[in-house]
Amino acid sequence: xxxxxxxxxxxxxxxxxxxxxxxxxxxxxxLNSISQQYQGRFLDTPFTKQFLFLFPAALIAYIIIxxxxxxxxxxxxxxxxxxxxxxxxxxxGNPHAGTYRWFDxxxxxxxxxxxxxKVFTTLALARYLSDHTLQMKHFTSIIIPIGLAxxxxxxxxxxxxxxxxxxMMTPILPMLYWSGARPFYLFLVLAPIFSMVTxxxxxxxxxxxxxxxxxIITARPKLVLSLFLFFGNIFLGLLxxxxxxxxxxxxxxxxxxxINPEKDPLGAAYQIIQSKTAIGSGGLLGKGxxxxxxxxxxxxxxxxxxFILSVIGEEMGFMMISTILIVIGYLIMQILKRSFxxxxxxxxxxxxxxxxxxxxxxxVNTAMTVGLIPVKGLPFPxxxxxxxxxxxxxxxxxxxxxxxxxxxD
Amino acid sequence: MMLKADNIASLRQYYxxxxxxxxxxxxxILRFFQIQILGYAQYSQKANTNRIRKVTTSAPRGxxxxxxxxxxxxxxxxxxxxxxxxxxxxxxxTFGLISDIIGLDSNTVLKNYKKYYRGRFIQTRLxxxxxxxxxxxxxxxxxxxxxxxxxxxxxxxxxxxVKASHILGYVREVDRSIRESSxxxxxxxxxxxxxxxxxxxxxxxxxxxxxxxxxxxVDAYGREVGHVADFPPRDPEPGQNIITTIDIxxxxxxxxxxxxxxxxxxxxxxETGEILGAVSAPDYKPELFTxxxxxxxxxxxxxxxxxxxxxxxxxxxxxxxxxxxMITASxxxxxxxxxxxxxxxxxxxxQFGDRVFACWYTTGHxxxxxxxxxxxSCDIYFYKTIQYYELAKLAQYFRLFGFGQPTGVDIVxxxxxxxxxxxYMNNRYGRFGWSKGALLNFCIGQGEILVTPxxxxxxxxxxxxxxxxxxxxxxxxxxxxxxxxxxxNTETWDRIIFDMGQVITHKNGTGKRALPLIPGMKxxxxxxxxxxxxxxxxxxxxxxxxxxxxxYSIVVLxxxxxxxxxxAAPVARExxxxxxxxxxxxxx
Numbered sequence: 002x003x004x005x006x007x008x009x010x011x012x013x014x015x016x017x018x019x020x021x022x023x024x025x026x027x028x029x030x031x032l033n034s035i036s037q038q039y040q041g042r043f044l045d046t047p048f049t050k051q052f053l054f055l056f057p058a059a060l061i062a063y064i065i066i067x068x069x070x071x072x073x074x075x076x077x078x079x080x081x082x083x084x085x086x087x088x089x090x091x092x093x094g095n096p097h098a099g100t101y102r103w104f105d106x107x108x109x110x111x112x113x114x115x116x117x118x119k120v121f122t123t124l125a126l127a128r129y130l131s132d133h134t135l136q137m138k139h140f141t142s143i144i145i146p147i148g149l150a151x152x153x154x155x156x157x158x159x160x161x162x163x164x165x166x167x168x169m170m171t172p173i174l175p176m177l178y179w180s181g182a183r184p185f186y187l188f189l190v191l192a193p194i195f196s197m198v199t200x201x202x203x204x205x206x207x208x209x210x211x212x213x214x215x216x217i218i219t220a221r222p223k224l225v226l227s228l229f230l231f232f233g234n235i236f237l238g239l240l241x242x243x244x245x246x247x248x249x250x251x252x253x254x255x256x257x258x259x260i261n262p263e264k265d266p267l268g269a270a271y272q273i274i275q276s277k278t279a280i281g282s283g284g285l286l287g288k289g290x291x292x293x294x295x296x297x298x299x300x301x302x303x304x305x306x307x308f309i310l311s312v313i314g315e316e317m318g319f320m321m322i323s324t325i326l327i328v329i330g331y332l333i334m335q336i337l338k339r340s341f342x343x344x345x346x347x348x349x350x351x352x353x354x355x356x357x358x359x360x361x362x363x364x365v366n367t368a369m370t371v372g373l374i375p376v377k378g379l380p381f382p383x384x385x386x387x388x389x390x391x392x393x394x395x396x397x398x399x400x401x402x403x404x405x406x407x408x409x410d
Numbered sequence: 411m412m413l414k415a416d417n418i419a420s421l422r423q424y425y426x427x428x429x430x431x432x433x434x435x436x437x438x439i440l441r442f443f444q445i446q447i448l449g450y451a452q453y454s455q456k457a458n459t460n461r462i463r464k465v466t467t468s469a470p471r472g473x474x475x476x477x478x479x480x481x482x483x484x485x486x487x488x489x490x491x492x493x494x495x496x497x498x499x500x501x502x503x504t505f506g507l508i509s510d511i512i513g514l515d516s517n518t519v520l521k522n523y524k525k526y527y528r529g530r531f532i533q534t535r536l537x538x539x540x541x542x543x544x545x546x547x548x549x550x551x552x553x554x555x556x557x558x559x560x561x562x563x564x565x566x567x568x569x570x571x572v573k574a575s576h577i578l579g580y581v582r583e584v585d586r587s588i589r590e591s592s593x594x595x596x597x598x599x600x601x602x603x604x605x606x607x608x609x610x611x612x613x614x615x616x617x618x619x620x621x622x623x624x625x626x627x628v629d630a631y632g633r634e635v636g637h638v639a640d641f642p643p644r645d646p647e648p649g650q651n652i653i654t655t656i657d658i659x660x661x662x663x664x665x666x667x668x669x670x671x672x673x674x675x676x677x678x679x680x681e682t683g684e685i686l687g688a689v690s691a692p693d694y695k696p697e698l699f700t701x702x703x704x705x706x707x708x709x710x711x712x713x714x715x716x717x718x719x720x721x722x723x724x725x726x727x728x729x730x731x732x733x734x735x736m737i738t739a740s741x742x743x744x745x746x747x748x749x750x751x752x753x754x755x756x757x758x759x760x761q762f763g764d765r766v767f768a769c770w771y772t773t774g775h776x777x778x779x780x781x782x783x784x785x786x787s788c789d790i791y792f793y794k795t796i797q798y799y800e801l802a803k804l805a806q807y808f809r810l811f812g813f814g815q816p817t818g819v820d821i822v823x824x825x826x827x828x829x830x831x832x833x834y835m836n837n838r839y840g841r842f843g844w845s846k847g848a849l850l851n852f853c854i855g856q857g858e859i860l861v862t863p864x865x866x867x868x869x870x871x872x873x874x875x876x877x878x879x880x881x882x883x884x885x886x887x888x889x890x891x892x893x894x895x896x897x898x899n900t901e902t903w904d905r906i907i908f909d910m911g912q913v914i915t916h917k918n919g920t921g922k923r924a925l926p927l928i929p930g931m932k933x934x935x936x937x938x939x940x941x942x943x944x945x946x947x948x949x950x951x952x953x954x955x956x957x958x959x960x961x962y963s964i965v966v967l968x969x970x971x972x973x974x975x976x977x978a979a980p981v982a983r984e985x986x987x988x989x990x991x992x993x994x995x996x997x998x
Contacts, residue, residue, distance in 0.1 A: 095591075131415045175427060179419050281445045281453020295457055319446040323439050330435035334428055341424040346415035353419075353427065360431055367438045371445060 014339060014405055020332040021398050024383035025055060027325060031313055032386055034291045035305050047305035047386035050110070054388040058395035065399030073403070074128060074347055081125035081149075084118035088156045101160045113389040115157045119169045120396055122153050123354035126173065130180045131346035143182055147173060147190065164365065164379040171361040172354035179353045180346070185220040189230065196238035201245075206238060272308075273372045280314035280322075280371065287318030305386040307378050310370045326367070329382065333360050339405030348404035355397045466599060469619030470564040472649035474578060474609060476658045477686075483578055483610075483696075486567035489540040489560045491548070492533040493523065497557030505536075507554055512537060512544045535601075539565060539700075566603075568696045572661045576690045576721040577654075577821070577884055579608015580699035606699075607721075609654065609884055612820045619649030654884050655684035663988045664689045667981060672716060673948075673968040674723045674863040676882075677985060680871035680954055680963040683880035683890065685819075686989075690722035724817075724824040724864045728967060730855035731940030731974070732787045733866065733950045734808070736873060736906045738853040739780060741807050742795055743902040750780040750905060756790035765847045767793050770939065784909040785919045787937060787975075789854050796853040797846065804852055805831040810896040813861055817868045818891060819882045827865060830858040856941060866952055867965045872896060873910070874934070874954040874963050876903045910934040910953065920975035924951060924982040928990055932956040935982065937974035946970035951978035955986045962989050 029052060036046035091101040091114065103111035126146055150173045158166040174187055192213060199205040213234055217227045245253065279295035288294070293315035296304055304312050314322050333356050340352035359382055366381045368374045380387050382394050445453065474483035491508070498504055505523070509516035519536050526535040536558075540548075545560055566581055582588070584598040592598055602621070605614040625641035637643060655678070664675045668691035678685040694711045711718055720726065742748045758774035760767045769775065769789040775782070783791035796804070808814060814829030828834070830852060835844045838858070851857035864882060871879035872894075881893040898906075913921040914933045921935040935953020942948055949971040954963040964985055966978040 178426075179423060181418060277445060278453050278457050280442065281449045282457035284446055284450045284454065314442065314446060319442055322442050322446070326435055326439050326442075330431060333431050337424065337427050337431065341417075341419050341421075343417050346417050349417040349419055356427075356431075360434065364434050364438065368441075371438070371441045373441060 013402060014335060017332060017335050017398070017401060017405075020328050020335070021383060023328055024325065024332075027313070027321070028309070028384035028386075029055075030290070031309060031316070031384065032305060034293070034316060035296065035312060037291055050388065051386050051391065054391050058392045061392060062395040062399030062402065065396065066403050068403065070345075070348065070403065073124070073400075077121070077124040077128040080121040084114070084121035085153055085156070087114035088118045088153055088160075090114055091160065100162065102162050102165075110388055113387075115153075115160070115162060115165045115169070116389040116393040117396070118153045118157070119165065119358060120355075120393055120400075122150055122169060123172045123176075123358065124351055124400075125149055126176055127347050127350035127354055130176060130350050143177055143186055143190070146177065162378075164377040167365065167377075168358055168361045168379065172357040175357045176350050176354050179340075179350055183220075185216070185222075188216055192230075192234050193237055196234040197241040200238035200241045209238075210235060276308055276311040276370050277372055279311045283315040283318045285319050287314070287316045287321065290316055292316060303378075306380045307366065307385070308370055309381055309385050310367055313384075314370075325384070326363075329359070329363055333363075336401055336405070339401070343405065351400060351404055355401055358397065467561075467622040467624065467646050468563060468602060469621050469646035470648045471566070471581070471603065471605075471619060472617040473651040474617075475651060475653045476570070476656045476661075477654065477684075478657070479653070480570060480658050482568065482570050482572070482574060482654065482656065482658070484567045484569050485564040487542070488538065488563050488565045489542070489545045490535055490563045491537040491540055492559045492561060493536055494533055494557045494559070495523075495527065499556060504555060504558065507551065508536065508548070508558070511547050511551065512540060533559060538563065566696075566700050570658055572658055572665055573693055573696055574656065574661055574665075574688075575608075575693045575696045575698070576723065577608055577656065577688055578696055579610040579612075579821070580606055580696065581610050582606040582699070607823070608821055609652065611822050613652050613885060616652055617649040620647040622646030652885050655679075655686065655886060656884065657686040657992065659992045660985075660989065661687035661689070663687070663985065663992075665691075665693075667984055671968055671971070673971070674726065674965065675967075675981070675985065676723055676863060676867040676965045677989070678867065678871070678882065678963055680874035680879050680961050683868075683871060683882045683893065684886070685867075685882055685884050686962070688723050688884075690720070690726070692716050692718040694718045721821070721823070722863065722967075723867075724819055724821055724862055726862060727825060727827055727860040728863070728948055728969075729857075729940040729942050730859060730861045730866065731938030731948065731950055732789075732854055733869075733936050733938035733952050733974075734813075734855040734859075735784055735787070735792060735853075736910065736936065737807050737811055738792055738796060738804065739784065739906060739909070740896075740898055740902050741799060741804055742780070743898070743905060744807075745799075748795075753777045753779050754783075754791045754794045756783075756788050758790070760790045760793050762793060762797065762847055762850055763845060765845075767847070767850055780905070781909045781912055784936070785912040785916045787913075787920045787939075792853050793850045796849060799849070801830075801832050801835070801846075801849050801852070804849065805829050807896075808859070810894065811872055812868045812894050813859070813865050815894075817862075817864050817882050818893075819864050820884055820887075824864065825862055827862055828858055828860040834858070855938065863965050863967050866950075866967075867963065868893070870952045870954060870963045870965060873906060874961050876907075907934060910936055913937070914953070921951065921953065921979050923975060924953060924979035924986070926983045926987045926990075928957070928987065930957060931986070931990070933986065935979070937979055939972070939974045942970075944970070947972055949974040949976070949978040951975075951982045953982065955989075957986075957990060957993075962986070 029048060032046075032048040032051050036048040087104075091104045094101075094105050102115065103113055105111045126149055129146055129149060150170055154166045154169045157169060174190075177187060178184065195209055196213075199209040213231060217231055221227075222230070275295060279293065282288070282295065283293070293312060295315055296312045310322065310325075313325065336352050336356040336359070340349045340356065343349040343352060362379055362382050365374065365377055365379045366385075369377055369379070380390050383391075470485045473481055473485070476482055491512070493504075505516050505519045508514075509519055514537055522536050523534055540560065548555060548558070548560070568578075581603045584602040584604050588604060589598055598604060599621070605611040605617060610617065622643065622645045624637065624643040626637060660677055664677065664687045668675060668689045671691055674688070674690050676685060676688045678687075692714070695707075698708060698711060743750065754777070756769055756771075756775040756778050758769050758772045760769075767789070770787065775786050775788045775790070778786065778788050778791045780791070782788070805814075808829040814827055816824045816826045818824075830848070835848060835858070838844075848857055852859055868879065868882050871882070877896045877898065879893060880890050883890060911932070911934050913919045914925050914935050916922070920937040921933075924935050925933050933953060933955045935951060938948075938950030938952070940948040940950060947970070949966075949968040951966040951974050952964070954961050964982050966981045966985075968978055968981070971977045
């Protein structure tokens, strides 16, 4: 095969292609139902927009298959740098609805650069972790990769877009784990966050202190270090309520609104109640296409993107919801499998990173629509309307198709 | 080329990753099972009988009042007629009945229905601006109008007999593009009202108010069956009223005077910068933008050749003509070697370089000094004197009196005009494309210099108060921002004010027609006759009168009307007389 640039179609993971095609199709069907509300404005409907974006998206995925693997590897840092410039671009324009998430090119639609930046960041991480044979047994070696992911994350967080920022940081943990970092170190990275969050609730904090103690004892670091880690975290936890109280009410509200933009109790509670009512009233088989009263009475907010699962739940029922979740779960596990079977480390890491991004989107979006976590504006891959995210998703599909085949180019 | 580093993931790591994915997906599926299968009965009942509908009610905008508390802009309670498409059994028949009752063409009803349609179960607008009478007649036919609803909607309404349309401005319905360009997406909803021009826009945050939110329970047919206990309603908060500096009586008189004319009048109090009345003529009826007006009237305003929609007092750019001669005089007075009593000969024409400059009075004024050249408005005196000064100096003094920059009046969209500087002229004509002759033009307010009547009003106020006037404004807010302060010496102020008095009182003064001959009244002013490339000269009169220790300033500009002294000055006299009348009425 050396010297051949042809694509061995036989080795292409067709299951991945079929899964993506299925999800995209379901997305179009649902968006078409929602689009009934746009009477007489066919070009404005989410369905039309999504349909038109599918072509360039698929084309880009197809082009990626023909790019040699070492070319992808070679330009990852360039892409990463471009990604960072890209997420800074919205700051040159006017804010959209008070945020700097979208960049206006004068086209009929705005671009959300953070969707692309998270893919590029994952590739950069994959390259860094595969180029450097890190001493993963040492804690310090995970600092640079974390910093690599942190730069775009902080910019996106400032836009502000907490949902995307969370997704951007997600791949780092599985990728570090994949390249051999001790789970204990990954635990240490997360520990301070837990310490600060649980500190506001006595029982939770006690439980956390016990878990922390057990983990530290099991991991057996040096005595001084383990004492430092344990008491450092406890101290941080005890300090955070004081730090919080020393903030002015205005600052506190700023932070609370940042964590949960729908802090207005009428707003968030209203959305979740409407979403759960829509889903629950769908039952096993749903009310039928275009028949969802909750959807078409406009009780459901942002139904074409963040709450699209609620529409599916109402109109197509539990059968379709579980099918969708199983298909996307299957898709993610296929990517994991390809990642495991991959011969080179770069591809393997890129694949696990992409799997993590997809899983984060699926979990955060779905858990939000069923009221398991606070309302976060994150779309569901392949279903939700939104051009930038659709194209970014298909870029990931293209990368998966490319990197999951072990040929020698 | 094979990438060098080998994959080192172990089977244990793979199983761990697959395990986490399985667990998360399973948790989500179980949660859906819990809601959709176990909770089906509960949620399904809730969806059918206990739906919550969020309804917002618009808050009435604040009123706009004149300085004595008389209402200029009020709210008229009108009604919006709506239909729920899913509840209309016979659309054609129902619409026919509606058009019979309210007297609106049934095609228009159908057109609105299609325009506002957003879904089978959502209320769609059929008509707006219904009166209480029309609604009560509809109510009599309640039984035949299934699926038809109405909602109260406060519409702007103008109860006074002044138009003041360019001051008050108008409001607009918020549409998609306005909403998307707003910095805070939740601030406005589609169909809300937003101040779009004039005071309605400048004081939007006072006038707006906060809309109310109510949560209704609705049944399976979308009918409202009561409030939701968990979500208490929030009542709309009406916007705050604003008190303007306008005096309805003065404004009315100004509008009467300008009825058949084209141009601007501004009248105000120089010390405070308060504007008592301002007219940009021709204007339009303020009702034009409320939707209570017919389409023909709208088109006649929109396509009128004299552009009534343009706000001439802050967006009209005019050559100022001789009214800026006091600025030229103050440039000269600033020179310690200048003698205001020194005389120059005016022979009607003056050759400077290879150009011939004429005085408006072609026979010539004979021997003139500073005072007589201002009162006759002689041009030659200024040509002969200014040629020893620099353009930069003149431009600096123009700016000192506020030209070339917005006055900061509280009406959005003000233009700043043009004060030609050396660099401006170089950019426009090239380094050697213009000569000092341009300076001779500028010193009498001709050439490239362009001003707005609002800048001229501020200029008059500064002259009347020896540089102490506040910024021109229509609404007294707590803090009127700083105005420019030209610092001239007392001698210069005295000279300028004396000369402006001579313009009115001297038997040959060009502004003598502005004097109303009322005992105890003193008038100061200056006329201007500005040549312009678009036809007849523009007539200017600027000045102020002092009556019972109170000053009233005025700017009159009549487009293409001829000589300022002949046409503009008598208009000022009319206004001065009327102010006295109004004041006596008020004090009595």
